[in-house]
Amino acid sequence: MRLVLMGGSLRAASLNGKLLHHLAGELEARGHQVSAFTREALRLPWYEEGAVPSSEALALHAALREAQGLVIVSPEYNAGIPGHLKNAVDWLSTMKPSPWPGLPVLLCAASPGAFGGARGLMAWRATLANMGALALPEAITVPHADQQLDPNGAPTEARTAATVPKVLDGFLSLVARLRL
Numbered sequence: 001m002r003l004v005l006m007g008g009s010l011r012a013a014s015l016n017g018k019l020l021h022h023l024a025g026e027l028e029a030r031g032h033q034v035s036a037f038t039r040e041a042l043r044l045p046w047y048e049e050g051a052v053p054s055s056e057a058l059a060l061h062a063a064l065r066e067a068q069g070l071v072i073v074s075p076e077y078n079a080g081i082p083g084h085l086k087n088a089v090d091w092l093s094t095m096k097p098s099p100w101p102g103l104p105v106l107l108c109a110a111s112p113g114a115f116g117g118a119r120g121l122m123a124w125r126a127t128l129a130n131m132g133a134l135a136l137p138e139a140i141t142v143p144h145a146d147q148q149l150d151p152n153g154a155p156t157e158a159r160t161a162a163t164v165p166k167v168l169d170g171f172l173s174l175v176a177r178l179r180l
């Protein structure tokens with residue numbers, strides 16, 4: 001299947017960026033074709049009515065139109081969606097055709113905090129539902145991610161590590177069922 005991964009913060013040492021690359025590797029190892037959008041690929045101009053989409057916005061739009069599923073790996077800022085990711089989502093929702101209706105989405109987050117970015121994912125769920133995207137009920141969250149990700153972005157805490165294959169496989173089953 002063709003899958004897009006989008007997320008991380010804009011900083012080079014992003015914990016969410018590390019987790020995203022680990023998840024991309026896991027999906028590739030399962031035989032899927034993945035495209036990852038991070039950092040500069042997500043540094044879009046602020047959305048403004050009438051503005052022409054940048055080449056980065058066009059590339060993301062084209063990838064999502066071809067994709068059968070999307071994995072979002074999002075930092076949590078003030079219990080919500082970081083501005084650069086919300087801006088990207090808003091751009092995409094104004095581009096025709098909108099890639100969002102019926103798109104299966106897996107939500108993931110990593111945070112140094114004890115909740116692993118789970119509160120930010122609630123904000124994502126509201127936004128995705130508004131656009132008609134289909135977020136998997138389960139999610140991957142990595143608490144204490146500053147201490148509990150290995151150098152390749154794999155979670156090291158046993159329970160979190162066990163969640164990753166379970167949730168990824170659940171997501172892939174959803175994608176397969178929706179896109180048959």
Ligand SMILES: Cc1cc2nc3c(=O)[nH]c(=O)nc-3n(C[C@H](O)[C@H](O)[C@H](O)COP(=O)(O)O)c2cc1C
Pocket residue numbers: 008009010011013014015016017075076077078079080110111112113114115116117
């Ligand atoms: C403006 C701002 C707000 C934040 N708010 C939260 C928050 O609500 N919950 C949380 O767990 N972490 C919060 N953090 C801490 C981030 O989770 C932490 O900086 C994390 O490393 C960001 O993700 P990254 O490593 O991918 O850049 C916030 C950080 C910033 C800069």
